[in-house]
Amino acid sequence: xxxxxxxxxxxxxxxxxxxxxxxxPMIREGNKDYNKGDFGKAEDKYRQSIQKNxxxxxxxxxxxxxxxxxxxxxxxxxxxxxxxxxxxxxxMRSKSFYNQGNAYLKADKYQESADAYKQSLRLNPKDEDARxxxxxxxxxxxxxxxxxxxxxxxNKQNKDKDKKDQQKQQQQKNEDKQQNKDxxxxxxxEAxxxxxxxxxxxxxxxxxxxxxxxxQKRLAKKEGAxxxxxxxx
Numbered sequence: 001x002x003x004x005x006x007x008x009x010x011x012x013x014x015x016x017x018x019x020x021x022x023x024x025p026m027i028r029e030g031n032k033d034y035n036k037g038d039f040g041k042a043e044d045k046y047r048q049s050i051q052k053n054x055x056x057x058x059x060x061x062x063x064x065x066x067x068x069x070x071x072x073x074x075x076x077x078x079x080x081x082x083x084x085x086x087x088x089x090x091x092m093r094s095k096s097f098y099n100q101g102n103a104y105l106k107a108d109k110y111q112e113s114a115d116a117y118k119q120s121l122r123l124n125p126k127d128e129d130a131r132x133x134x135x136x137x138x139x140x141x142x143x144x145x146x147x148x149x150x151x152x153x154x155n156k157q158n159k160d161k162d163k164k165d166q167q168k169q170q171q172q173k174n175e176d177k178q179q180n181k182d183x184x185x186x187x188x189x190e191a192x193x194x195x196x197x198x199x200x201x202x203x204x205x206x207x208x209x210x211x212x213x214x215x216q217k218r219l220a221k222k223e224g225a226x227x228x229x230x231x232x233x
Contacts, residue, residue, distance in 0.1 A: 021055050023049035030062060039069040057088050062094065069104055077103035077112070093185070094123035098130050101137065110141035 030045030043066040049059035064079035080100035084093050101116035117134035121127060 006226065021050040023059055026052065027056070027058055027062065030059075030066070034062070034066060034069075039066045040117075042066040043070065057086070057092060061092065061099075064099055064103075066097075068099065068106075071106070073103045073107035076100075077107070077116075090123045094120045094127065094130075095125070098127070098133075100132070103134060104226075105133065105137055105140075107139075108143055110137050113137040114141060190205075 003158035006205045015052045025051035026045050029048065030042040032043035033039070033045060033090065043063060046059050046063035046066055049056055052064065053059070053221060059078060064076045064083065067073075077100050080096045080103065084096040088096070097116045097120035101120060103118055104110075104113035114134055114137040117130050117137060120130045121134060124130065
């Protein structure tokens, strides 16, 4: 991708002036460790240089770089933020904001990253790397916000579905409860009805059969009857 390397730019130590001689050896040793890729040792040397001279801009700036290289992005961003608040040149302040934006970008803190790049551009409007990274951070921020919105919408849908499922389950429980109640009531009514013996039941059945036979005989007689029609002439 064009100029994507700008996301990982760390400024050369040669652009950072060293104002006091007593911390210079520690910064020099830190630079050697940094160039060897031993960023932990470089961090220690830069911290020692700051202890010797709390006003060393070079030591603080390079410390931020060493922290960044160790993926200590929040610490690096805080280091560059503190440096940008001190009495330093606009050039160094612009670079501090730029590196702060890089650190926030790697930490997926896109709003903070965009804000830092914006501050860098105010101090140096011609910095095309800062302009590119600023646009990139804004694009990532919009993407992050959209993902969050989609997640919130999905969570809301899941909550609504869970609520409907709970209502359905409660309705089913109520129906089952009512059905059990009806069954119990029916069983109670059946228990209260008088019981008849097997012999009584057979006699009642036989009586019904006899009544049925008598009824059929009566119907047969009635069907066989004819009404005489008298002549009218």
